Amino acid sequence: MHFSLQCSLPPVITALCPQSKSFSHEPRHHRIKKPISHVPKSPLCSTTERALIHQCIEEEEEAFDGRVEDQTLPLGLRREALPRHVAVIMDGNRRWARLRDLPVGSGYEAGVRSLRKIVELCCEWGIKVLSVFAFSSDNWFRPKVEVEFLMSLFERGIQEDTGIFLRENIRISVIGDLARLPKAFQELIINLEEATKNNARFQLIVAVSYSGHYDVVQACQRLALKAKCGLIEPSDINESLIEQELETKCTEFPYPDLLIRTSGEFRVSNFMLWQLAYAELFFAQSLWPDFGEAEFLKALLAFQKRQRRYGG
């Protein structure tokens, strides 16, 4: 029912990612500030308000950096209309292997190559955050051999590619119930996150042992503890407090603008439930190892055409 994938990046990223431009070191939303007068007054949904404020600021930034950077984008893609945060459910690796009479491990490896390509494209095209659903809480029920294989694949990937992340200014964050992972793997993750925490060009969030329900429950437990200690009242709990406790607090852009699911399955499968409230959903028929630049471009072009009204 679910997919699983390891997340290692190849040396080829060095050659493919564009050089940093001298004018674009600041985070986009800090560059131009203008009083926003037409943001709705309703205090009832802070998520929507923040999304609208970001949208207004980005519209102001169009002319500033659009002209010079557009040459790196494929025809049809507009930089100002790119999603800041793309989330991907990488489904179809095992099916891909079965269709070719290959062992399941080959499917995962093919999926890794696909992930590398998408990470390169995100860096090249200026997408700031990519979240991938690598291993769901439900995946623990898979055969033990398969789970162990995946864990070792993850560990190897981290060990091999740390240098690349540092060199390419990529920040890695791992979210999920990490206490269930082997101790050595947990330490690797902590070290990698620490080593890359100041990298600002691109962030790859890898969801391992994760589920949307788990994320909300752990946020709730933290808040309940604060309430128990008298730091807050239960009635103080609001969207903003929950957002601050969700696992996606590790990023400046916690809400995906676009969710892509491959392999023709039309479900969210318990991935980032809270954070996907207003995300545009794109369902691709191809299996994840076959999801390349052409398919990614199709998803981004479809995203550009969507009219996001946030209930207004």
Place this chain on the structure above:
Amino acid sequence: MQKGGVGEKMLKFLFRVVRFLRKCIFSVLSVGPVPAHIAFIMDGNRRYARQHNLKEGAGHDAGFLALMSIVIYACELGIKYVTVYAFSIDNFRRRPEEVECIMNLMLEKIELMCRKDSIVNRHGVRIHFSGNLELLREPMRDAAKKLMAVTANNSNALLTLCVAYTSTNEIIQAIQKSCEEKWVENQEPRRVGRGPINLLEIEKQMDMAIAPDPDIVVRTSGENRLSNFLLWQSARSYLFSTLALWPDISFWHLVWIVLNFQRNQSRVEKKNKQV
């Protein structure tokens, strides 16, 4: 007078024939798995009004008729739970005139549904309101409570109207209630708090705890997003998007939705067996 009587009899006969044909088709559909719960994001009412050059509110009026039709079809097919996204908390950001128009329309329709001979009562449909009803004006709140009371004994199906609702608001309210319960436990001298809040405790406090998780979430008018609807409950739901505007949704759309669901279910079962 006789002519009118004959005409009326013909019409009734025609309705019976159409209903019989519908039941035949539903019997065929029932060979496969029938969803227990379908949720609808009723999108496209305003666009419908614009397309047909109707005045503001007429699109939502047509949308209500579509809703009643879907409720009838759901009862005939044996779908026990239908949930609809009638009015989001985000919709309060629309123009005040539009919000006022929608609220007045909802009030009018609620009063209509309270009648003994209303479609919901004739088909044994219980109504439940999900959402932050405190955000509504008192007459609307009272009307909603009255409708819930009037239909409380209906047991054929449950129609949940999500009004002044967002999923994030629902989750926050559930968390607040869970925390308050824990807080009270901790205050009582002889009782010790039972440990951290868990998933089941939060789910128990949700407005939507009255129904199982939806098997299918349908969005009309071609958009592909959940717009803060049933985020918690739709974690594993089959998501279906149709280009039809909500007032245009028909019996055939429902048949197509259920067929696609059945095809997807057999694929999921096959995939699970291969794990």
